[in-house]
Amino acid sequence: MVDIEHLQFGLETFGDIVANEDGSLQTAAASIRQIVREGKLADDLGIDVFGVGEHHRPDYSVSSPETVLAAISAVTKQVKLATAVTVLSSDDPVRVYERFATLDALSNGRAQVMLGRGSFTESFPLFGYDLTDYDDLFNEKLGLYDALRNEKAVTWSGKFRAALKNQEVYPKTENGKLETYIGIGGSPESVIRAVNFGYKVIIAIIGGQASRFKPYIELYHAAAKELGKPEFPIAVHSHGFIADDEDEAVEVAFKNIKANFDRIGLTRGWAPMSREQFEGETKVGSFYVGDPETVARRMAATIDLLDLGRFDLVYGAGNQTAAQRERMIELYGTKVIPRVKEILTEKAAVK
Template sequence: MTVEFGLDTFGDVTAGSDGALLSDAQTIRNVVEQAVVADEVGLAFFGVGEHHRAEFAVSSPEIVLAAAAARTSRIHLGTAVTVLSSDDPVRVYERFATLDAVSNGRAEVILGRGSFIESFPLFGFDLADYEQLFEERLELFGRLRDERPVTWEGRTRAALRDADVFPKTENGFRAWVGVGGSPESVVRAAQHRYALMLAIIGGSAARFRPFVDLYHRSLAAVGSERLPVGVHSPGHIADTDEEAMEQAYPAIEINRNAIGRERGWPPYSRAQFQHDVGPEGAMYVGSPETVARKLAATVRVLDLDRFDLKYSNGTLSHERMLRSIELYGTQVVPRVRELLAESAG
């Protein structure tokens, strides 16, 4: 079984050694450093999310990724996700074609509607158009991927008449759709022939198997070849289970409660955390062996092509994230490959 292993970050604003929050600027510089370490330990992908709120420093992922491209050589660089609904598909395509050039063919894009809505009023979009904005922009972006003049018309942006888009790429770039778990979104990704990235942030991975099967059936129905399926889930790795949990919980609690106050969630608790890191939870927290075993089980049950660990968790420090990245690349990934080989044999 061939599977890629990557990392995702939202550029969470982190705490320094004195406990105070770092500046947005320092957080962004640290993200670039994290990408460099990810490249050094041989990981396949580094994704940076787009947000427009105080907890996250990155609102322009492509600029951060371009900085990372200049300091890395092998790792693929992309978003996690680009909020296509509140952006323009032509500009998104131009930015990623440019990133593909400066990275020597290492650009990827994961497109999504986003789980936060701050970008809609910020850029003048009506939330009443939430579904139509994404559907139209996804269809147009798919047309732009052909890198030929496009004629297109929709309700949510100006029509195009034989419009060409530059720069041209040398070999195109991979495009995914990030899906939170609705069947309609899975079918949409297949109909437009995008790779599928499942964001599993709650519950067991096994319950997403029907979505994987639906995706493959939907691809076959439109006459498409098999396309990759990936998973994005949160986690943290340290030398021991106890160390990983004690490092991760306070940072995750701060982040969850800040967002939960807006969304009406109950306060996050140790009991909930213990469930989330357990066999039926969506977090991959623990020692390299613990994380590798859970990760291998996820790859097997979903027949994955890629797994992206969302390694930034609230205020978790830069130093601890660097250690987590190092352990992921040097110990977890090789161990997962061993476990997959054993089960295949």
């Protein structure tokens, strides 16, 4: 049963380029500054987590998420600062540790590392990696990250990075350990890997019915018990858009999410998104789109179905305006989150 008292709500942005009111696009730099304003807004509204993605493409503004989160740390008080995700496969675990330990210092312990293999592949040629090493890279680098996370001297060697011989890495954190999640797209192997490392799990559900992830969540809990590993509440992230008016929400989301998915689909062989497909996702799938009541009901249903401990809404897909993005965040914080809790409380009383 959902632990409503400890249920967490996050917002994540992939750093999409922000549009002006006339439809023209802002610069990447202006889009980055907009994200800082939004991080502050999320903090003001008491939202639990703010996450920023990592992409190395012209249609996204953030290639260095911790740099953006560091700026947000200086203007916020309580919100956790996460990536969504850090592409560990093409990064250096030592640098990742250093940057996050610094962010953790700046934010008084609010850094949250979210490690993933990356859904986009742009970083592989940029940093000299081969896509055929996709799995090996992540496994090896996760092993080194895990060794560094203990904050003691590390002796390590691997295939993809120079060996470390009794090396300490600085700065140390004040809590002794960085809070770390593994981002999962939905394979049994990645669930077992996260359990073995004893890390928290966040599942990206970017399409289809949320129920199809139930087996992975059951696998996580069963494996944690069987292997005697720590068991954490499961987190999920999915795309969404909220507006005061239901029809407006649907139109803005359709235009932007479609453009976003179609652009990505060009390089992945997806067919363009149809209106029917979009509406399937908003009605029974994994786009949380509508007025606050609609979105709250759909989020509550998913949280209840999957027994989640955290739900992050990915906002800003496509080229929304700053006003659309900020209004969505306000509605999420002031209306959707309280309403989700209310619905879940009612449901719990009936059970």
